[in-house]
Amino acid sequence: MTDSATPYRVLARKYRPQRFAELIGQDAMVQTLGNAIRRGRLAHAFLLTGVRGVGKTSTARLIAKALNCIGPDGQGGPTIDPCGQCEPCRAIAEGRHIDVVEMDAASHTGVDDVREIIEAVRYAAVSARYKIYIIDEVHMLSRNAFNALLKTLEEPPAHVKFLFATTEVNKVPVTVLSRCQRFDLRRIPADLLARHFAAVCAAEAVAAEPEALALIARAAEGSARDGLSILDQAIAHAGIEESGVTAAQVRAMLGLSDRGAVRRLFAHLLAGDAPAVLAALADQHALGVDPAGLIRGLLETVHGVTRLKAGGAPDPAFAEEERAAVEQWAERLSHALLHRLWQLLLKGLAEVESSAIPLEAAEMALLRVVHAGELPDPAELIRRLTAGEIGGAAASLPVAASAAPVAPPPPRAPESFAALIEALDRSHAHLAQQLHDYASLVRYAPPELVLHPRRPLDGNLAAALKTVCDIGWQVTIAEAAGEPTLRERERERADEAARAERESPVVAAVLQAFPDARIVADQRSGL
Structure with missing residues (x-):
């Protein structure tokens, strides 16, 4: 039993990365930072961008530790693998280091807040190697605040480093972006998240089914923090049962429909059995399943079948029985039919979510899918019209009517x-x-x-x-x-391509073997 004197720490805080090795899914960024630290090529400002929960603030704190670590013996220098034992490492991890200042731009948006930073950067660090300013959600700063920061950001003192984090990089002025070394933190793949959650469950001595962890990883949408919060909730939902966290409990907790019921409903749709579709929908509604959630389950099934048919790996959240059914559908259904199903269900989901009578809207949406299956696809329709197998009203129109002048179409503006x-x-x-x-x-x-x-x-x-x-x-x-202007977008794409080239294993190996080598453009080939 937990000691009442020790407050419970949620998993998202308890398992926050304390070393770069614990930062999952961001290997390219870690490699770049490691090379920069080893070669003494540290930028004066870093911009970390990405969706929520991928590790932006955690990475900023890790960089602060890496730059200020002095090692257990007090003689160490900047390192990509901070010890976590020296006073600077512990103070930064606990958020109490006097030279590492964290500021939330959402609540400090004005010029006065930035002016305090501008005046303070003139003074040397009190006890650390570098004075570091971490500004979270930097895009929330006002335009005047950004303008006030520009000169200091471009030519800061040697003892100062700026670390910016944002979820909306498009709102950061280009003048600020050009003065920072930018790292785009990627969404964490579901399989990496599932393995991470399994390690957390092992550390917490909690049993969890692999399928349950896969469901949580998929619900997290690439965010480690969101996933750990869901896992925390799932552990509390499971209580003290010996079985631990099960897939059925996670589905119930997240409001996901039963996968078996979704498969049966999908089979009824493919068979065009309208009474069976309505009965299956009524049964799930009686069990408390949200109609929109049921249609989302059908969309996930269509996506899984289409992805497998296109050569992708099966969804790890699918159980063995479901994988067998998906493989069978992937062999039998055509791409055209699957894409038509996707469009019809997607339209139906939007109708259900916006309707005041969601059950009735779901019934109408699924019946539309059933009856759409009776129609020939466009290619077959064109073939039959061309072959004269279908007689149309146009064939019986009088010549005078068919020769009537047609009004010119109104002008249309370009789409973008x-x-x-x-x-x-x-x-x-x-x-x-x-x-x-x-x-x-x-x-x-x-x-x-x-x-x-x-x-x-x-x-x-x-x-x-x-x-x-x-x-x-x-x-x-x-x-x-x-x-951004089209020219700025083209430059961003070119920079991204150049960065991907530099981070490729072959180029990285060459640069590591020849530190003085440079990548130059080949004017003859246009590369």
């Missing part, structure tokens, strides 16, 4: 801002190039176009757009920036 620039390039190449390089898109909803030009645009944009599509364009210049 990028397509608009491409169309404009044919008649106004210079203006199109300016839009490509300097125009930050705020809103594209033809005929409305809202832009934030980084530089003044030459020429009459509204008149130029009229030559592309005469729909009465309404062009507005906004003060605040919107999306």
